[in-house]
């Protein structure tokens with residue numbers, strides 16, 4: 560089969576590889592669509608901004624069709640359409656047994672530490688896949704994984720109707736936060752994003768204003784004098800700006816990931832404002848909710864899909880995400 564293989568130090572190559580074979584407790588999935596994630600870009604950056612173990616097939620935001628099941632698999636049938644939690648939980652470590660699956664110490668993530676879905680086929684543990692309606696367009700079904708992570712973050716934020724929000728970043732994650740917080744009753748959402756190309760997408764998903772970082776700095780006191788009730792860092796390096804944007808008693812969701820970021824934080828502001836700084840990592844029993852949100856059509860997510868491209872164009876697609884021109888690139892192998 561064809562696959563996009565990360566071979567180390569910034570090298571991503573689309574080439575032929577052997578077809579995968581499912582283990583007894585796994586399923587074989589024919590990939591219908593797989594989104595390119597910001598963490599894929601980070602893996603390929605030099606230096607890498609996200610760990611991984613090359614050589615590995617990247618890609619973890621996918622929908623596909625079960626084509627074979629291992630001998631120990633129950634409850635899943637060949638021919639089912641499924642999405643996948645690419646961070647399989649062990650169910651046995653202290654974190655799993657304490658109800659914190661995102662902190663599972665035995666996760667072997669698809670597309671990072673084991674082969675992922677920027678390929679024609681992928682294997683996954685049976686207990687990590689979820690059926691999804693055949694009526695959902697493939698591009699939107701491929702958004703379920705990042706949406707499940709974002710729903711975890713919005714659950715952490717505990718937004719109450721009528722509250723104000725600032726989201727840093729209008730990539731896919733920032734746009735999904737905007738959509739979910741808008742649906743949850745946020746009164747006003749301001750998105751801070753340097754790429755002008757992403758602004759119309761953030762507006763379509765519920766942002767009242769989309770400002771460049773410079774414009775936000777200049778107009779913050781005018782637009783949101785009391786600061787925001789909920790602030791989201793969907794970039795991974797803007798915690799200082801997020802703290803500055805926060806109002807009294809605000810919740811700050813720290814979501815984006817960049818291993819190379821070490822920003823200096825004005826700690827006393829956290830104390831004086833009584834802020835809650837909440838790290839939010841991957842999903843947390845939130846796949847079913849994300850699937851229902853996509854199946855119901857409650858969120859207007861279609862504007863996020865910048866382009867759908869073939870697997871052989873993966874390298875160019877990743878460049879479009881890195882440049883800030885695209886929001887979500889979906890690959891159909």
Ligand SMILES: [Zn+2]
Pocket residue numbers: 596597598619620704705
């Ligand atoms: Zn992702």
Ligand SMILES: [Zn+2]
Pocket residue numbers: 648649650651652653654655656662663664665666
């Ligand atoms: Zn575990």
